[in-house]
Amino acid sequence: MAGNSDPLTPRAKLAVTAGKAVAAASRAAGRGSGSVIGGRVALKLDPDLLARLAQHLDVTLVSATNGKTTTTRLIAEALKAAGPVVSNALGANMPAGITSALAGGAEAKFGVIEVDEKYLVGVAQATDPKCIALLNLSRDQLDRAAETRMLAENWREGLSGSKAVIVANADDPLVVWAASSSPNVLWVAAGQMWKDDAWSCPSCGGVMQRPGDDWFCGECGFRRPTPSWALSGDHVLDPHGSAWPIHLQLPGRANKANAASSAAVAAVFGVPPQVALERMYQVQAVAGRYDVVQFEGRDLRLLLAKNPAGWLETFSLIDPPPTPVILSVNARGADGTDTSWLWDVDYTRLTGHPICVIGDRKLDLAVRLEVANQQFQVCDNLDQAVQLCPPGRIEVIANYTAFQDLRRRVGN
Missing domain, CATH: 3.40.1190.10 (Mur-like, catalytic domain)
Incomplete structure (x- = not known):
């Protein structure tokens, strides 16, 4: 050696x-x-x-x-x-x-x-x-x-x-x-x-x-x-x-x-x-985080946020409304199976953004967004969510295993 x-x-x-x-x-x-x-x-x-x-x-x-x-x-x-x-x-x-x-x-x-x-x-x-x-x-x-x-x-x-x-x-x-x-x-x-x-x-x-x-x-x-x-x-x-x-x-x-x-x-x-x-300055993306990928004629920016502190920081950097936002939450082993943390996130920061919700626990997230008075649509998968968004930039925010799922789907 x-x-x-x-x-x-x-x-x-x-x-x-x-x-x-x-x-x-x-x-x-x-x-x-x-x-x-x-x-x-x-x-x-x-x-x-x-x-x-x-x-x-x-x-x-x-x-x-x-x-x-x-x-x-x-x-x-x-x-x-x-x-x-x-x-x-x-x-x-x-x-x-x-x-x-x-x-x-x-x-x-x-x-x-x-x-x-x-x-x-x-x-x-x-x-x-x-x-x-x-x-x-x-x-x-x-x-x-x-x-x-x-x-x-x-x-x-x-x-x-x-x-x-x-x-x-x-x-x-x-x-x-x-x-x-x-x-x-x-x-x-x-x-x-x-x-x-x-x-x-x-x-x-x-x-x-x-x-x-x-x-x-x-x-x-x-x-x-x-x-x-x-x-x-x-x-x-x-x-x-x-x-x-x-x-x-x-x-x-x-x-x-x-x-x-x-x-x-x-x-x-x-x-x-x-x-x-x-x-x-050489660092452009880290294990897929912050990457912008072309998918179905749109530019998806992939953002990882795993917990309330991470979601708060992520909301502060997304493009202003009316940029569409896709949110994806899973609760598999690597994520932690308890999704009660969703109630600690201030989703009113997304007011004005069209929101699509996907992932294993999309219904947990949907309930939370409804209580926060947000306009959203629940979708079966990424493809369906992207098709509901106009051409251009989409901010995609996901927790850990949901982020890995997204990367596989978009070939990143």
Whole structure:
């Protein structure tokens, strides 16, 4: 292995080879990328494989409820300025998928790894990261995800005393509380549009005060830290007070926030903000998200939104009325089977848009839209919904498995 004085053991090499073979067989059978099943097989053969594969890399871990995949991609693009990067760019973010990704990175210098929130602590222990980016925490997959404060507590305990530089969002009280146990934190003012999971103090349970963009607990004194990096309009402010312009092909305020956090991470590895931000412009779409595809004579923009915070950010970036909007919601395993989160989304933001509703749980969504006084039509499938829309742009918003269904249908 390049640059590694401690090559992989014979067992580890066998595990990597077997994992790649299984992944290739899975791809050949048309069952997806094969990265997860390949990683599972490899870890069965060598349970310490993830740690062995990470030992020659400068690792960055990225975790959050929303924005992990995009931020991972932006950081990876920025760090390519300093050397070869290996990353789990397709979003397989549990140990098996991460192991598969790193198995292809023998020549890499940097590992930029998206990690599911529940697995962050274990992956951090295995990979000894130099940097960990914590972006946000909000409700998601209600049937199987721990309550958000419990997740923050898991991070806080698991990252306590970590040697990694923690790049954390100063505007999310749950993230601040989780990161505060670490000795080396870079605070980024990345903003927080969705505040409904952080009205009680994670430290003492008191009521949070939120004047303007600030926040603090009136009971225990837990408060927003002073950021050293900040998103300010279309610029990133660095710790020296210099403003660097953000030029992205990705839309919306949330992606500017992701770019601000990514610039802070890149600086940890010596990549200057100007270089990092210029490189981020290369990213046009992330695993199909934000892609515009031609379908049935229309231009469909594919937008992924998995939970209330994600839907709120997505509504803020769609074209104004009367642009048609197609909404698709499933409730399969990867989505979480509990759709009660739909009642937390403010659908009045879609007033004036013609709306078509599809997906496995289209009737759940229809009831919610009716209560929100929206004009909509329930359709059997994407083709029918698209035909009800005039030629031109259509915004298509879907949760996780619904988004995968859409990509397959439009050949993306």
